[in-house]
Amino acid sequence: QVQLVESGGGSVQAGGSLKLSCVASGYIVSGCRMGWYRQAPEKAREMVSTISTGGTMTYDDSVKGRFTISRDNAKNTLYLQMNSLKTEDTAIYYCAAYRCVFREPRYYDTPDYWGQGTQVVISS
Numbered sequence: 001q002v003q004l005v006e007s008g009g010g011s012v013q014a015g016g017s018l019k020l021s022c023v024a025s026g027y028i029v030s031g032c033r034m035g036w037y038r039q040a041p042e043k044a045r046e047m048v049s050t051i052s053t054g055g056t057m058t059y060d061d062s063v064k065g066r067f068t069i070s071r072d073n074a075k076n077t078l079y080l081q082m083n084s085l086k087t088e089d090t091a092i093y094y095c096a097a098y099r100c101v102f103r104e105p106r107y108y109d110t111p112d113y114w115g116q117g118t119q120v121v122i123s124s
Contacts, residue, residue, distance in 0.1 A: 002026040002113045004095040009118030016085050016122070022078040022095030022115055030073045032100035035111065036080045038091035038120075048093070049080065050107040053100070058107040062088070085122045092117040 004027070008020040020036065035050030035058075049069040050058045057069050068081040078095060096111035098104070105111075 002097065004097060004113060004115035006093065006095045006115045006118040009093060009120045011121040011123065012085060014085060014087055014122055014124050017081070017083045018085065018120060019082065020080040020093055020095075020118060020120075022080075024076050024078065024095075024097065027076075027097055027113065029071045029076050029078050029097075033098045033105050033107070034071065034078050035096045035098075035107070036069065036078075037094045037096050037111070037114075038089075039094070039117075040088075040091040043091075045094070047107065050096075051078075052107075053104055082120075085120075087122050087124050090120060090122045092119050 003025045005023045033050055033052050036048040037045050038048050039045040048060055051069045066084045070079045094117045095115035097113040099112045
């Protein structure tokens, strides 16, 4: 059974930083694409960043240059370093994982597994 457990959310002022972590069990973080999504109030869930098995990172334009996705294979953990945070980054952030069957899913494919989410609140 795949479990993704996020942590690291919180409340910070604009311009600050947070680092989200996602510990995976029943799943190997380097085995297939993983990513971070977010959902702001009254908005649809959107892709923030993904990382492929080969290490190719994809970012939404709104976070490019501010957020960095990474993983620690030894700890089986996915991270999202968020710098220069803006009020519009306020959302619930979800860790997501894909299943690699015949090919690795693309960054725009829908993930197969989700964490429970961690709240991020950025105040002005």
